[in-house]
Amino acid sequence: MTPPRQRATTAETAAPPRHFVFLLLDQFTLLSFAGAVEPLRIANRMAGRTLYTWALAGEAGKDGFSTCSNGATFRLDMGLEEVARDDTLLVCGGIDVQKATTRAVLNWLRREARRGVTIGGLCTASWSLARAGLLDGRRATIHWENIDGFSEEFEEVNLTKSVFVIDGNRLSTAGGTSSIDLMLKLIAADHGEDLANLVADQLIYSAIRTDRDSQRLSVPTRIGVRHPKLAQVIQMMEAAIEEPVSPAELADDVGMSTRQLERLFRRYLNRSPKRYYMELRLQKARNLLMQTDMSVINVALACGFASPSHFSKCYRAQYNTTPYRERGTQGAPGPALPRLSV
Structure with missing residues (x-):
């Protein structure tokens, strides 16, 4: 059996870190964003090397700021610029997502989708993806509080009540801690269940949910x-x-x-x-x-x-x-x- 360090070294030379771009919409939900980025940080720490990198994007551009719904602000690394084709772009939504989804955001999402970039929506940001036409004919989910309005407006989207959904190169979560479940799923797919379980243990996250789990309590x-x-x-x-x-x-x-x-x-x-x-x-x-x-x-x-x-x-x-x-x-x-x- 190959020693753990040797396996890591081989994997490190075989594949570069996977890069995520988080688009922080105005009034985004901090919990959903943190639930997505923290598993990546912990995965790097558990592996002893850089498996994942990330950048924060927003309309304010590099060194601008984006404010979440609890008032905290985050300095941005980039504006609405072209990302690498193998990057994963995650839109972070929150309060009043319709207003936060500007024409510039929609144009950027459509352009990156045409280039084949994997795009996801966290919390209410599935609305942004649907408004851009990126979820037509796809399965998706959104926070339960927004299901009624979403279903009426986007009949062409196969909306579910799942915790998260992966449909090809489109990802969506229901908000809250569901971002953790999605990221653990991606980590397991990239680097195996053992690493995903280590990350969950570090998060004291004892009940990992799948895309078959419902977002609401019984x-x-x-x-x-x-x-x-x-x-x-x-x-x-x-x-x-x-x-x-x-x-x-x-x-x-x-x-x-x-x-x-x-x-x-x-x-x-x-x-x-x-x-x-x-x-x-x-x-x-x-x-x-x-x-x-x-x-x-x-x-x-x-x-x-x-x-x-x-x-x-x-x-x-x-x-x-x-x-x-x-x-x-x-x-x-x-x-x-x-x-x-x-």
Whole structure:
């Protein structure tokens, strides 16, 4: 068997370091960026040599600065310049990604994609890739909070709820710590599972997720209740927002009476099935209002409201504002969401 140091020396002479370029959009999420770059640093340390290098890019150009959503600033290494064809370009998104995805960014992404560069989107940056047309006909993921708006705007993208997705030379993550999972996958593909596991141990990351894992907690975990029929009904509600199903049908589908279903929701969630269902629909409506340019009427229809006036009345009761005023306050802090909304 070849000694470890000899194997490393052979690999070092065989392949140069893999280079990553991180495009930091304005108001990018620090956690997603750190979750991508730290595994690379640790991989270099564990290997005892430089396996990975990286540079920070942004519209401000070399020695300019990019600011993340928590206010921290980062000095940039480069502007929107041509990268090497074998580089991996990762776009780091965050708050108000639509505004941060400027025409210059879109043109740069399209140009680099035409040159065959591998391009990925972290957190909300899948929106940037989709807006540039780089995800048409591809599988992708995005943070769960942005799924509603993304699905309405980019029907040609096969959106999943996975932690991360690798589809050819297109990568995407759901945000948060999912960047770690993606990078561990890439490290394992480049240098083997043993090194990826060493990196995970250094991160005290004991549950490595795959692209088959869902980004959201299960319904029982989210609502803090482990009742199989309650979880099943809520899953059915979430899957039928545009065409709501009556409580009687929901109850029948899980083998109970409507009265039993009412008691179940009152006992565990302190509200009726109808009220809970309404909160789900209004939460989706709010996401669409804040994340898309859909008309208020189309938002109402997409959330199961046949009458715009009824939609407006229900929305005001829930959020103390009208859908039209909500659309006009995009970017401002919104009202607190209901505790049990999902």
